[in-house]
Amino acid sequence: MGLTGIIIKEFKHIIRDYKTLMILFMLPLLQMVLLGYAMNLEINNIDIKIDDYDKSSLSRKLESEFEGSKFFTISTDDRSINELFQRRLLNALVSIPNDFAEDLNSNRVPLVDVIIDGSDSNRAVIIQQYISGIIMEFSSGLRGDNELPINIVPYYAYNAELNSAFFFVPGLTALIIIMVSALLTSMTIAREKEKGTFDLIKLSSVHAYEVILGKVIPYLILSIFIGIFIIICGVVLFGVPIRGSYGALLFYLFIYCLTGLSFGILISTMVSTQLSAMLIAMLATMLPTLFLSGFIFQLEAMPKILQMVSWLIPARYFLVIIRGLMLKGNTQGELLLYISVLLFFSITFLGISIRRFKSYLEN
Amino acid sequence: MKPSGDTTIIIKNLIKKFGTFTAVNNISFSVKKGEVFGFLGANGAGKTTTIRMMCGLLEPTSGDIHVGGISVRKTPGKVKQHIGYMSQKFSLYADLNPAENMEFFGSIYGVPAKVISDEKKKLADRLELSSLNRIKTQDLPMGFKQRLGLTCALLHDPEVIFLDEPTSGVDPLGRRNFWKEIYTLSTKGKTVLVTTHFMDEAEYCDRIAIMNFGRIIDIESPDSLKEKYSSVNLNDAFIRAIKLDRENSEDL
Numbered sequence: 220m221g222l223t224g225i226i227i228k229e230f231k232h233i234i235r236d237y238k239t240l241m242i243l244f245m246l247p248l249l250q251m252v253l254l255g256y257a258m259n260l261e262i263n264n265i266d267i268k269i270d271d272y273d274k275s276s277l278s279r280k281l282e283s284e285f286e287g288s289k290f291f292t293i294s295t296d297d298r299s300i301n302e303l304f305q306r307r308l309l310n311a312l313v314s315i316p317n318d319f320a321e322d323l324n325s326n327r328v329p330l331v332d333v334i335i336d337g338s339d340s341n342r343a344v345i346i347q348q349y350i351s352g353i354i355m356e357f358s359s360g361l362r363g364d365n366e367l368p369i370n371i372v373p374y375y376a377y378n379a380e381l382n383s384a385f386f387f388v389p390g391l392t393a394l395i396i397i398m399v400s401a402l403l404t405s406m407t408i409a410r411e412k413e414k415g416t417f418d419l420i421k422l423s424s425v426h427a428y429e430v431i432l433g434k435v436i437p438y439l440i441l442s443i444f445i446g447i448f449i450i451i452c453g454v455v456l457f458g459v460p461i462r463g464s465y466g467a468l469l470f471y472l473f474i475y476c477l478t479g480l481s482f483g484i485l486i487s488t489m490v491s492t493q494l495s496a497m498l499i500a501m502l503a504t505m506l507p508t509l510f511l512s513g514f515i516f517q518l519e520a521m522p523k524i525l526q527m528v529s530w531l532i533p534a535r536y537f538l539v540i541i542r543g544l545m546l547k548g549n550t551q552g553e554l555l556l557y558i559s560v561l562l563f564f565s566i567t568f569l570g571i572s573i574r575r576f577k578s579y580l581e582n
Numbered sequence: 583m584k585p586s587g588d589t590t591i592i593i594k595n596l597i598k599k600f601g602t603f604t605a606v607n608n609i610s611f612s613v614k615k616g617e618v619f620g621f622l623g624a625n626g627a628g629k630t631t632t633i634r635m636m637c638g639l640l641e642p643t644s645g646d647i648h649v650g651g652i653s654v655r656k657t658p659g660k661v662k663q664h665i666g667y668m669s670q671k672f673s674l675y676a677d678l679n680p681a682e683n684m685e686f687f688g689s690i691y692g693v694p695a696k697v698i699s700d701e702k703k704k705l706a707d708r709l710e711l712s713s714l715n716r717i718k719t720q721d722l723p724m725g726f727k728q729r730l731g732l733t734c735a736l737l738h739d740p741e742v743i744f745l746d747e748p749t750s751g752v753d754p755l756g757r758r759n760f761w762k763e764i765y766t767l768s769t770k771g772k773t774v775l776v777t778t779h780f781m782d783e784a785e786y787c788d789r790i791a792i793m794n795f796g797r798i799i800d801i802e803s804p805d806s807l808k809e810k811y812s813s814v815n816l817n818d819a820f821i822r823a824i825k826l827d828r829e830n831s832e833d834l
Contacts, residue, residue, distance in 0.1 A: 224689025228678065235677045415673040418639060419734065422667050423690040424659070581658060 221425035225433025229407070233437060243441070247395045247449045254387045255457050262345050268294045268303070269313045275320035281331075284353050285313070291349075304336050311335045311346055323361065377546040384457030389541040390514035392449045393534040396472070397508055400442040400479030401486065401500040407434055408487035409496035420580075427577035431569065435480050442476040443469075450545075462548030471544070471554070474561050475537045479504070481568035482533070488575040508534040536560050590615045590742060590773045591636070596645035598631050598796075605631040607796035608645075613775065613789075615741075618768045620787030621777040622820060627793040629777035630670070633746050636775070637667045649742055666740035668731045670747035676720035680705070680730050683719055684737065691738040698737065705733050725756025732763065743767060745776040749783065761786050781817045790816075792823050799827045 233240065267285060271278050285291045294309055303309035314332040316322075322329035333350055337343045378385045411417045420430065450468070453459040461468060483500055490496045510516055511525060512534035518526055529535050536557040543549030591613040598606040606628045613619045621629040634640040636647055638658035647654040654661050674683045681702055688698040706714050709726050719727065728748055736743065745764070749757045761783065764774055768788075776787070784790050784804060791801045800807065800823055804816055811826075813819040 221690045221692070224686050227689075228675070228682070228686045231678055231682060232675070414676075415669060415671040416675060418667065418669060418673050419687060420690060421639060422637060422662055422665065423687070423738075424662050424692060425690045429690075 221423070222429040222433050225425070225430060226436050229434060229437040232407070233441060243399060243445055244448055247391065247445065248452055250395070251388065251391055251449065251452055251456065254391065255384055262342060262349075263290055265291050265310045265346055265349065266294050266308060267291045267311045267313060267350075268296070268300070268309055269315065271315045272317040273315050273319040277320040277323055278315045281315065281319075281354070281357050284357050288349075288353060300334065307336075309336070310342070311350065313350065382458070384453060384459050385546055388450070388453030388457060388459045389538060389545055390512075392446060392453070392541055393475075393512065393514065393537045394505070394508045395449060396442055396446050396475055396537075397479040397482075397504045397534055398501065399445055400438060400476050401483035401504045402497060403438050403441070404434055404480045404483030405486040405490070405496040405500045406483075406493050407438070408484065409490055409493045412487075412491050413493055425580075427573050427580050430580070431484055431573050431576060435477070435484065435569075438480055438483075439473070439476055442479065443472055446472045446476060459545060461545050463544035463550070467551055467554075468541070468544045471537070471540050471558055471561075474558055474565065475533065475540075477565040478533045478537075478561050478568070481565045481572060484572040485568045485575075488572050488579065507532045511535070512538055514538060533561055533564055588614050590617075590650055591775070592646070592648040593636070594646040596632070596635065596647065597643045598628075598635060598640065599643045604796050606635070606642075609793075609796075609798045611791060611798060611801055613773060615773055616768055616771045617788045618764060618774045618776065618786065620784050620790045621775070621793055622779065622781075622784045622790050623777075623793035624779070624824075628796040629793055630746050631796075632793075633667075633744050633775065633777060637665055637744050638662070639667070663738065664741050666735040666738070666743045668728075668735040668743075668745050668748055670750050674719055674727065674731055674734060676718065678719060679715050679717060680711075680719055680722070681714040683730065684714070684734055687734040688737050693737045701733060701737060705730065723753075723756070725752045725760065728752055728756070728760060729763070732760070736767075740772075742773045743775070745774065747777050747779070749778070749780065757783065781815070781820065784816055784820075792820060794824055794827050797827075799823055 269282050269285060271282060282293075286293055294303070296303055296308060300309070300312050312332075312334045314334075316329060316332070319329045319331075331354060333347070335343045335346050335350075375381055411420070447469075450461070450472075454461065482504070486499050486503070487496055490499060507528075508514065511518070511521075511529040512532050513529070514534065518529050518535075521529070539557050540549075540554050540561075543554055589612050593612065594610050596606055596609050597604070609628075609632065621632065623629050631640065635642045636649065636654065638654050638661055642655065649661050650664050652660050652664070675686070678686070684698055684702055684705070687693075688695075688701075702714055706712070709729065711717075711726075719730065722730065732745075732748065749760050752760065757780070764776065765786070768774055776783075778784055787804065789801060789803050790807060791798045792807075793799070800810075802810060807819045807823070808814070808816060811819040811822040813822060
């Protein structure tokens, strides 16, 4: 039968091309290790300079608070603040005014001037928070009691230690699966068009659905294996939990792979070379998944139009599912809507592809 | 398939345009069952376009194509089982071995496993290879690849065989062996249509259509062509036919 023949052949292509196979498994591992050890939002070694115009015992006490913090390194460089910022030798300048102690002692509120290098805005915000933290602590110490009128007791639900792997492992799974699956299928069909091997298939009596399924099934199995591999790496290397059902996770992974593959097939019905298949598959999966799925950037903060576009990104739904299953232990009822949308995407893509393919095969 | 009388293929007023360029310009001819019919012409003369339309791989702009009494344009699906096609662009899977290629094409053409294994043995004998499993198709010599391609195109035992420059890039000995097989096919009653630009190959054909700029300027047997253009060999006849055609079209 045609279908089994195509499946067998496609598996042979995959296994023969073991270099690509290696890359497919090593790339996610490498990305995960890099992200796992490089992505640390904590900033150490903040170079700070303190201009103390007061030189009172209180101002020196504040200065020693900065010295005592593990985050700050006090600079003694005498060059101008401008030059130090330009040469990236300094991140922030704290100026203590000359009436600092006097103000404090007479119950006035002294103003401490802080200038922060804002060229990296994320870093600047974090530095500002660290400096505020030290000054707050100092001020509350002055009151004699170490208590603020109101205190908060934070607890981070689902990720008590704010482990960044909990954030990027699900996101990376969503990204890699969609990229790899769309890329693989779009290229395998484009390759046949390019090499002319499709001519003999076109002249045979196979149906369009046999060609499509024959291409989808082997790559579906491959992408599920890659997905499982990424999840296992996340669990073993970074201690990411799987709090929901394993079976459900596998089933959802299956549907998500199918979405990517059917998208790849759809691309391949529109292009005739491997190069254009690759470029389109990369552009259409990587960028939207990185920026519009809620992986890195908050969708709520985006303009309305981008929020609307994000509903078309399969990764958006899968991220809810995989975060829900890994971290929140969601039950199936809570995820039904999201998986239905992915299933809808897959069926639509496959349906259009088979139709387009049928007219291509029959000319 | 019941051939209508002795004629297997009938082409009427076939035209193919790509935009403003006319690749095939109003050609008509017919081919008899068991005939080896050659298309001779320079690159771009329209040989490949004609063959691809006859297989149903390319939609004609206008005109009729009947293969074995079936209209290729109306029911391309029905013609598929009756034709075999092999192209100058080698269209087998380079990373699979010859046996795997045969198994794959056998499976999509619905050929029984028994037939495939018989054909594998025959091909191994002909190529004097001990095994078709040990070498990747991409590592075979060109002549072997083409014969493997021919075997794959013939697995489903078609009555009409289209060969598009099957021997380009093959050494003289390989070409001889390839043509021996074409001969055997025609003695079995198979109709063979072949494009070539090798004159010695054109000599093997029963009839030749000389193509120039999308038109068929003459259809004759090799001997009649030589006689008609009073040439000692086919090469001269071909050149004179083309020259005459150019003069005629300049006169118009």
